[in-house]
Amino acid sequence: MPPLEDIIAGAMLVAVTFYALLAGADFGGGVWDLFATGPRAQAQRDLISDAIAPIWEANHVWLILVITILFVAFPTAFATIMISLHIPLTLSLMGIVLRGAAFTFRHYDVHLDNVQRRWGRIFAITSTITPITLGMCIGAIASGKITDDPAHASFFSAWLNPFAISVGFLSLALFSFIAAVFLAVEAKDVGLKEDFRKRALVSAGAIFILAWVSFFLAAEGAPRVRAGLTGSTWAMIYHSATGLAATAAIFCIWTRRYMIARLFATLQLVLIVWGWAISQYPYLVPETITISDAAAPPVTLKFLFWALAAGAALLFPSFYYLYRLFKGKAAFSIIGDDSPPTNPS
């Protein structure tokens, strides 16, 4: 039985994973709104908007969950991160807020083209910038450059370095990829499916390049994570599994099996997020704060554990119900008929 603080850290990782997957797809949708092109540009935007509308608020609450678990269970880590990454977190925050507001306003404002386009622009641009700043925060944490020592504290160097910036762009590519795959499944029109197939392939290419760039930069920029990814046979196997998931996803997209592609793309993202976490275990903030260093007293952790368990018991079924209601059975199936029932023009 692992220690309670590890279980709570695991719960936090699960929340991060859900955020990366669901809110990531949300952000990615915004990216494709920005790059909507061709004769079906408006149809692309409509599909994205319809996909996001009922669920975006619920998706973003995963982020709040991560923050609250962090400050209840690991308050010293929370404080240190919030000080060192004040600037990129503020930028991410502004992006998240403007994005949510623009999306809502577009939905409720008059349906005049220029008005809709104005909100759409804000929504799309903020959706593209925020994954970069959030990714930079993850990169900064992984880099081991965050320190509690006031003598060496800087409010810029942890996140304004090549490795963190590379992780930022990698996050953007990952979110765009996930969104393209999800949208290819959800699109009913053959033309739209093809549009998102192309986009999925392009962003898969971007992931490939940026993942290798990040890996090379990690030698200097994030030595612990680099060692964690390559240091043992077990790590190499894990690394290969991630690569296999990616390859399988690309193969399925290439052969137009979008529902199975969605499964492999999800698996790939989960493996990447967990790979990062495992490679820096037991550190919450390499190289200074471990999970047990920062852990709150056992009584708090116990209270939190039971609150999370009760919350999960309440919320997972509700979340499932929400998705089921608005996305139908197709939301959760992996095998299915990928060809659309009709071909409206």
Added chain:
Amino acid sequence: MDDLLSARLGFAMSLGFHIIFAAIGIGMPMLMVIAELQYIRTRDEMYLTLAKRWAKGSAILFAIGAVSGTIIAFQLGLLWPGFMRYAGSIIGMPFSLEGSAFFTEAIFLGIYLYGWDKISPKLHVLTGGIVALSGAVSGIFVVCANAWMNNPEGFKLLPDGKTVDFNSIDPFAAMFNRGWFHQTLHMTLAAYLATGAAVVGIHAYMLIRNRESSFHRKALGISLGMMAVTALLQPISGHISAQHVAKYQPEKLAALEGQWETKKGAPLRIGGYPDVETETTKYAIEIPYMLSILAFNDPHAEVKGLKAFPKDERPNPLIVHTAFQIMVGCGSALIGIALLALFVAWRQKGVPDNIWVLRALVAGAPLGFIAIEAGWTVTECGRQPWIIYRVLRTADAVTPVPNLIIPMITFMFLYLFLAAVVVALLKRQIAITDGPHAMDRIHRDEKRDLHHH
């Protein structure tokens, strides 16, 4: 402007902005559910239309409430990492619980707003009920956290008098500290009251312009009910809170009453200007013995004055007393308006449509929210210089990151922008319900929404 002041002002703006939307997120679901229940009970389609209109109007407000709440969750760390490091494992739990309750509300709100035609009417109103309940519960949790800042229980300090004894922490005792009930009662009532008064004001205004509108009449009936009940309960809750503050935070009571001298048989001050230079409160209307009576049920009870406390532990009485007068003034006005409306409704045996009553209801529209902002100013500024009462000073909790005026100004512009757009969009929503062809426009709008989803 120094960094501490920038941090305080910045956070105050975020809280002041968010609480309006949070209160609406508590009050509006209650109104929507009542309207929907009326529809199920009477089969009158107008009630269903009303529920849908209220839902559509609130949807923008819920979304902005969600993003502004996200800002606060971040700013707790961005601005006050010293507080979070100290208090996170003691009082962090209610914030997590508030998150879960809000998560529940968000999910079921998605179902409520977009699922009108996907689930049965009974299931739909149940969904609305869950939204209303989880909204209220999440508000209660977060106010528990604030109550702890005023009544820090559930931990002990080490002999050095500064550091928390890690093993003494009891998060349950912290959450249900001695202040939790009076604070959550007062804020929950305030949320329903403010929302009720605002909705009443909007529909009263529309009823003045559209005297025959059955839609606005029904809307007024339901919202006036919620406003009147809460307006009459709130002074009782306020009294309970005042007695609690008198006992456990005497400096706050002294500041909000403008009481400088420690006195047996202290008077209640209405109005007045607390002068920090001369340490007196001028120009007040004083009711003899009233403060001692209200605070301690004894006309000769001793009320501590500000001068009994060291200068660096006194809240600013000019801000706190003024805000308190504004809050009580608004609350009293709302009671008056509610009583007037109830009286006329009783005489008319229906929703009051006398033009003077309607005008009074319109005038009362913003008072609940003004009272909320004023009340929070009282309790937060009344707790200064402490962020955790008599344990941690605000100045010791702020982030070391410099130039906090930059994010403060940036967020200020963001809030102004959001407020402007929200007002513009709401005006448009409301305008659809105005004029002789309102019902046609409403139904066309509904059809367009259905098509869109």
